[in-house]
Amino acid sequence: MEIGDAGVAVADPAIRQKYIEERNKRLRPDGVKQFLKLANSTQFKYLDDDPWVDHAAYNAGAPALNDGDDIKFLVLGAGYGGLLFAVHLIEAGFNAADIRIVDVAGGFGGTWYWNRYPGLMCDVESYIYMPLLEETGYMPRFKYAYGPELREHAERIAKKWGLTDKALFRTHCHTARWDDAAKRWILELTENRGPVEPKKEIKLKAQYVFVASGTLNAPQIPRLPGFDSFKGQHFHTSRWNYEITGGTDVDWTLDKLKDKRVGIIGTGATAVQAVPQLAKWAKHLYVFQRTPSSVDERGQRPTDPAEWTNKIASTKGWQLARSHNFNSFLVNEPIGEDLVDDGWCRTRSYCGVIGAPGIIVPEKIPEHIARLHAYDLERAEKIRARTGEIVKDPETAEKLKHWYPAWCKRPTFHDEYLPAFNLPNVTLVDTDGKGVEALTEEAVVANGTSYPVDVLVLSTGFSLAVEGDSGSTVQRAGMKAFGRDGLDMDDKWIREGPGSLHGVASHDFPNLFFPGPSQTGVTANFTFTLSILASHVANILAEAERRAGQSNKVTVEVTKAAEDEWGGELLKRAAWFAGMRGCTPGYINREGEAGKVTDMQEQMKAARGAPWGEGIVSFTEVLKAWRDEGELRGFQVEANV
Template sequence: MGDRGRIDYDVLVIGAGFAGLHMLSELKKAGFRCHAYETGSGVGGTWYWNRYPGARCDIESVDYCFLHDRTLHRDWVWSERFAAQPEILRYAEHFADRAGLLPLITFETRVVAADFDALGGVWSVRTEHGDTVRTRFLVTAVGCMSAAHTPEIPGISRFRGERFHTGRWPHEPVDLAGKRVGIIGTGSSGIQVLPEIAEQAAEVVVFQRTPNFSVPAGNRPLTEAEQAAEPAKYDERVALASTTRFGHVVPGTGKPILDTGHGTRLAVLEDRWALGGTSIVAAFTDTGRDLEANALLADFVRDKIRATVTDPETAEQLVPKGYPIGTKRLCVSDGYFATFNRDHVRLVDLRAEPIEEVTADGVRTTGETFPLDVLVFATGYDAFTGALTRMNITGRDGVSLTRQWEKGPKSYLGLAVAGFPNLFTIAGPGSTMVLSNMLRAIEHHVGWIRDLLVTLRSADLLTAEAEADSQEDWACQVAAAASRTLYHHTDSYYSGANIDGKARVFMPYSGGLDVYRRICDSVAADGYRGFSLSRASEPGR
């Protein structure tokens, strides 16, 4: 049979972030021959690459961690309310070492192509080093936001200073002391990095296209009492993982803001602002689905910005307008808006004066030229699909995933794609992804995929493939869930609007992780409804 009869692995995993590590761990425990390829030189995924100053999780540490292992949860002690990148990376490294996963990972190796061999019923996967391996099942764990995006600004290659992207920050320290730094982008990473850069640089120019809502983090060290009490909360957290919208508790009043008196409403919002974190958007039940209700919350945050920024003109430029709060990612940072009160920090409104070009020595807008020594691109990612479509994945009949998703991604449950047998996408488009706690979503996806693979093995089945009709029905459910929210009032990376030429399709499932889990689990309980399961590589008839 030659090479066609060779199968190197039962399951190959692409990526060694939290999703890839957990998938490997579960496959190993279930007795599958498994391996992973990872582009970086270490584990951690998002937290390996995002090393920019100020990088920090916006979910509380005690919720942003694995729950599938009681001992792991008990033995790891978080130091802060919102963990910073170095601590989260240490946690990923601890998990990988504890589970004995490092021998199963080939680092510094990018997958450049994956082709499904219909006759052999296996995936042929090629790396950048020219190696090819064959695997029965292929699981992508590439992350929702890993394909860093730098906009095509004329002249970038001519810039003689240093250039950095927040999503690919150097591992070695970056010395910005005494330098003139330009930051392009004011999304989550731009908002986190600015206060840190302003502490070092001689001058900072922030180039803003769209102002973003940001709330205080209220970060602080966890007390010894809080740390000691955490293990006893394990069972409760496990239960909440499957019964709450986000995978963890986001406390609210349970009341509509429109039915709440002005004084009470203001007191609740002030309490949430002082507490810090994103729970302010869940304080009332109607701010995520009613424009009038949303405006009351948005105006509260806008007034906070105006009260913080001393220069009225700069404040108005920083005030988000024209879209509801929460329909773009709500950013979290202690000190972002106050940083604009510093004499050496300047805001440039690109709506009023767009960038014309990057010069050898800075940035020229339609209104002014800004001499710079360093350019920081906080310009985000080709989110949800970019890491997959850049990988040259080809399914049945030579159809590429990139081509199939040209008009927007469609999948079945965010887990599988019709025409691509035995390919599973952890946190793929069509799942809750970033609209829930990513660790809770990952744990559910990994467990679900593991159980399907065990079922196939037990029944001596070789192929699982999403059915086209089921995929189309799920795409309609994803769109319907989004239509019941305010997301369609905003252009955001949720719908690909940050990438020129990308199809505008709202990609996450917004019905809540609890509802999503019930749907996926009912599919499994019903014999994996919507999948063709067969002993041959041909699709079921």
């Protein structure tokens, strides 16, 4: 390994060639079509069911919304994103009584409501990941909080801000239409009242709508020949079935697996956490791998109360300052001492997917990509070496090594995943990039070999890219939004490319807001972005209503000029993400399909949906400067009688 200017390791051409070879193994002509559309599947209909909800209790209670209601603020989503929208509205001076929350789940928490698999925890430090810690006065029990604590915190937030009785759960909003005469959104919803009572259709009016349903909400299933004939038990990690495994979502004693052969398909971030728990209990565990994760040390430990009081949470504004500090290390412009001090902060090359200061002109793209690879080399070599040191069998260790840079697949950090492969009851089945071939009545077929399994766990992730994907938040929420003159947001975004101002609102869709994910700044800590965008929108609405006076028909809409200008600014910075085209297939690049686009116009449309190329620190500064102007530049505010 050579060391170049500024102490940066020079990328090894042989390793880059290895990356290309490994990527090419995994490219598939069917792209995102390799996964089933759950809406068209009867076999996996159970993925739409909520295994955690108490329908009888909800049906006996008073609903938070009724057919015909006309409300001021409707928030679609009861996870951290939806809660942050609601909380920031309240903090901006609006009344909690005017807010209603709708979610298809049976409670608060979003992804932490649905995902309850054993081993579940956040992969970003809980002190910055869990929002509103300072405001709630809560100290997380661990540096990386486990799933139950993350769900409890969502409930804590709802209680503190008086939102517990403002939510209508088990309810899906499928259509939103703008009524320009009434200056209201007309929304059609369906409440699922369980297996005993019929579904309830609800029609509402809302002045403002916030779409915050998240991105990790649609489980995806691979198309596998023979799945219909498989007689074993199976479930997806996001709908973990403790009746099959034993244990509960708060007690991971999987005692029903003691005499079972278990297979798990997938080795991404979820499997990295679930595999060690399965390995402790299964008679035998087969781990089916298409693409290995990079697995660095996590360093999990309980929170030290003295350190929390005297150092971490000792000053006003500590959580925001700590978050800014974390972000500064991710964009390679560190501010002071490394407060979080974990693997993320040492992954310099992750800026390849989240951006960093500096605009890359087209002729400098090869140099830019080479620099990113140079940033990544030392980290990647260290992690591959760590794998070899921990996993005792050399052949297994070699197959567990990742061959792609950090910006291509979300890095993982775990202390127990790699050691699990030293257990005699754990077998890695590496498919050399091909994936599982088929299922039979009793087995999983990979590499031409049948592996008998009694229980099959699908750790195959979530659908972040589907055929005809517009990239819009409303599509990800499984709904349609029709703005002025009946304009379909998906049609607009497919035709023109993503269009918004700051990633929060789109022209021709007044009073409709969302937290990206297109056209915003991004970071490894998702909740930070959600919080700054929710605060941004709340400030916009507070100022708009201050200017409008007492009218209850205020409209706030992005102008076409502002939307185009923001799209242009994103395009100027989009070349930063040029390294993504060479990535191994995954959700980040639509299973490799993004690299197949050769039409320049289509490439430019796609580039409009890229994150802010100069990184989250710059994006935060851009929003602050815009707010400091005090002009609501780019928004048209009208107070109608």
